[in-house]
Amino acid sequence: MYFVQDETATFIFVLELLTPHLQKHSEKFGRHPITPEKQLLIAIWMMATPNSYRCVSDRFGIGRATAWRSVMKVVNALYYHLHTFIKWPSLEEATATWTTIKNRYGFPKVLGAIDGTHIKIAAPKKNPECYINRKGYHSIQLQVICDSSLKFIHCYAGQVGSVHDMRVFRLSGFQNMCTEENFPENSHLLGDSAYGIQKYIMIPFRDNGHLTETQTNYNKIYSSSRMIVERSLGLLKGRFRSILDTLPMTRTDLIPKYIVTCCILHNICLLHNDIIDIPIIVNDGQNENHEIIDSATKEEGIQKRDFIAQALLNRQLFL
Structure with a gap:
């Protein structure tokens, strides 16, 4: 991986954050306890590479079971800090996001953008057919909302690959957050056509070959x-290659927490200006719309989309 900033500072920050959690369990690793630093190195190596646990255990001179326990200790320790690093923006943060996006791209009042992606997994032993997505491989889904700095402000993981994006949205419980309090000043998210249009989520006009100038x-x-x-999402999967390729985990009950932990580390890296430059574009959302939004x-x-579309055209005409 190639970092713009010195990644050592980020590692030290995470190590200091997690050491109290990792030290409490170190005596369970046997006669020679593994230090918090080594546990964190093992976990990061596992997350950042497509290597198997056998490769990781060979690299660090430990058993496979010890490597697995080290990774899960780090995952649990990071997950403890979930709401510290992945949280809904304050009014000040939301304003910064929609101002940046308006100045950079022109679209008004964008609080963030929502999308889903599939994390490829090996075929589970139990109900493997449920995990097969529309592209034909087994997966678990991750739904994210990001702001203008690419940080995640909401994450939800765990639904099987066969579930449609809009269904994932419903199951995530995010619909309950679609309130004026969470979307101040008539702001909204941008979602693709898989999401039903509503006041707080703007989607594109369906291209039927007869779009107006305003809609185009x-x-x-x-x-x-x-x-x-x-x-x-490209930055997330570019940094954590274990979720770009087939995730080397068989415990489907533990995979969602592992995925969200990668999202936490993603945010921590961005907060420390620790950026990688890997041109990965992730776009595996479903494009068909299975709407379950009520008519009102x-x-x-x-109506809101039509108003924005007209305002955008007027602005273009007078530039």
Whole structure:
């Protein structure tokens, strides 16, 4: 991996954060306890590479079971800090995001962008057919919302690959967060066509070959603005290659926490300006729309989108 900033500072920060958690369990590793530093190195190596536990254990001179326990101790310790590093933005943070996106791309009042991605896994022993996604491989889904700095402000993982994006959205419970309090000043997210339109989620106009100038202009600006979430997922999978390739884990009950932990580390790295430059674009969301939005909510979203589309065209005309 190639870092713009010195990654040592990020490692030291994470080590200091997790040491109290990792020390408490060190005596369980046998006669010669593994230090918190080595536990963290093992976990990071496991997350950042597509290597198997056998390769990792050989590299660090430990048994496979010890390597697995080290990774899970770090995962649990990081997950403890979930709400410290992945949290909904304050009004000040939200304002910074929609101001940045408006200045950079032109789309108004964007609090963030939402998308889903599939994490490839080996076929589980129990109900493997449920995990097969539309592309034909076994996966567990991750839904993220990111801000203009590519940090995640909401993450949800755990649904099987066969579940549609909109269904994942419903199961995530995020619909309950779609309130004026969480979306101040009539702000909204940008989602792809798999999400039903509503007041707090703007999606593109369906291209039926007869889009108006207003709708075409809207879609163009929308597409540029929404690229932030594809870039954030690309950065996540570029840094943590274990979730880019087939994840070397068989415990499907533990995989969601592992995935979210990678998201936590992603945010920590960004907070420390620890950036990698790997051009990965992730776009494996479903493009068909299986709407389950009630008619009143949908109509409110359509009216808002029409208003934004007209305002965007007017702005283009007078530039």
